[in-house]
Amino acid sequence: MNAQIAVLPGDGVGPEVVGQARRVLEAVAAKFGHHFEMEEAHIGGGAIDATGESLPAKTLALCRRADAILLGAVGGPQWDAPGTTVRPEQGLLALRQELELFANLRPVRVHPRLKDASPLKAALLEGIDVLVVRELTGGIYFGEKRRDGDRAIDTCVYTVGEVERIVRIACEQARKRAGRVTSVDKANVLETSRLWRATAERVGREEFPDVVMEHLLVDAAAMHLLRRPSDFDVIVTENMFGDILTDEASMLSGSLGMLPSASLGAGPLGLYEPIHGSAPDIAGTGRANPYGAILSVAMLLHHSFDLFQESATVQAAVATAIDAGYLTPDIACDGIETFSTAEIGDAVVANLGSATD
Ligand code: IPM
Ligand code: MN
Numbered sequence: 001m002n003a004q005i006a007v008l009p010g011d012g013v014g015p016e017v018v019g020q021a022r023r024v025l026e027a028v029a030a031k032f033g034h035h036f037e038m039e040e041a042h043i044g045g046g047a048i049d050a051t052g053e054s055l056p057a058k059t060l061a062l063c064r065r066a067d068a069i070l071l072g073a074v075g076g077p078q079w080d081a082p083g084t085t086v087r088p089e090q091g092l093l094a095l096r097q098e099l100e101l102f103a104n105l106r107p108v109r110v111h112p113r114l115k116d117a118s119p120l121k122a123a124l125l126e127g128i129d130v131l132v133v134r135e136l137t138g139g140i141y142f143g144e145k146r147r148d149g150d151r152a153i154d155t156c157v158y159t160v161g162e163v164e165r166i167v168r169i170a171c172e173q174a175r176k177r178a179g180r181v182t183s184v185d186k187a188n189v190l191e192t193s194r195l196w197r198a199t200a201e202r203v204g205r206e207e208f209p210d211v212v213m214e215h216l217l218v219d220a221a222a223m224h225l226l227r228r229p230s231d232f233d234v235i236v237t238e239n240m241f242g243d244i245l246t247d248e249a250s251m252l253s254g255s256l257g258m259l260p261s262a263s264l265g266a267g268p269l270g271l272y273e274p275i276h277g278s279a280p281d282i283a284g285t286g287r288a289n290p291y292g293a294i295l296s297v298a299m300l301l302h303h304s305f306d307l308f309q310e311s312a313t314v315q316a317a318v319a320t321a322i323d324a325g326y327l328t329p330d331i332a333c334d335g336i337e338t339f340s341t342a343e344i345g346d347a348v349v350a351n352l353g354s355a356t357d
Pocket of ligand 2: 243244247275
């Protein structure tokens with residue numbers, strides 16, 4: 001197939017991990033006879049420096065024209081000064097909102113070789129396969145916010161329609177998996193959560209009677225994710241709870257650097273990015289873990305291009321590289337040899353093999 005991919009490397013380690021993800025895309029294209037046209041653009045801090053805006057109109061236009069978007073990370077201390085009005089993160093939030101990418105899929109799996117990298121006991125890590133479906137364009141992230149003298153106000157808003165569509169995505173995903181959905185809210189305190197729970201319960205009952213749905217309060221969910229992680233199948237939750245719970249869940253897999261994500265809307269266009277941030281402390285050192293970005297490429301091939309075999313091939317190449325001990329410092333135990341971001345990319349690309357294999 002021929003496809004256009006907008007590549008937004010962003011800040012910090014973003015360009016390093018996206019560089020390896022790009023190489024993987026190129027190798028997949030060569031092996032399977034596809035043509036991926038990749039064009040880069042600024043977003044985040046780099047975009048602020050270049051244009052004064054965190055999401056320049058040119059970047060947004062490129063993304064709208066593209067069939068898929070690959071992104072690294074945004075943010076960094078140089079754009080954090082008190083009183084700063086334009087922040088790098090606003091560019092990413094605006095992109096998600098402008099393209100109506102309301103469904104953020106964050107799969108959590110544990111590679112057997114990485115059990116020692118997780119702070120949890122190995123016995124608890126057996127059989128973990130969780131998909132977190134995070135609502136991405138509503139909630140407290142996008143409600144009205146303002147300063148009023150010595151008060152600051154953030155508003156959390158959800159509509160029935162916003163909850164219905166994300167719960168449907170979660171239930172549809174569950175049907176392809178173990179058929180269970182855990183809806184996470186704070187219905188004992190928040191009105192938005194009471195609307196969330198009632199809506200999730202109704203959509204589940206009326207439209208997905210074959211899917212088993214349970215409801216958990218977010219504080220209890222945070223605890224159960226550590227106490228009995230292998231019990232979960234699909235977790236669906238609002239924007240901020242999903243942000244927090246997926247950083248927590250990433251430690252089951254060994255590192256924040258391992259998790260990919262897909263942000264989807266009503267059509268095939270999707271935004272693919274690792275869930276980690278820009279990690280400015282290690283930027284430029286070659287220590288960044290590119291597996292989250294490379295696994296995001298596997299999600300891109302699957303969700304935006306329907307290239308299921310290609311996607312599975314990338315996942316297998318990653319698993320083989322990890323098996324063979326290609327580990328960055330965040331997933332290697334003390335005394336184990338570690339490899340650079342680019343060496344990990346080399347290993348994955350080598351495992352993909354060529355068209356003649
Ligand atoms: C994420 C990030 C973003 C978020 C930031 C960079 C705005 O933490 O994708 O999880 O909070 O959504
Ligand atoms: Mn986050």
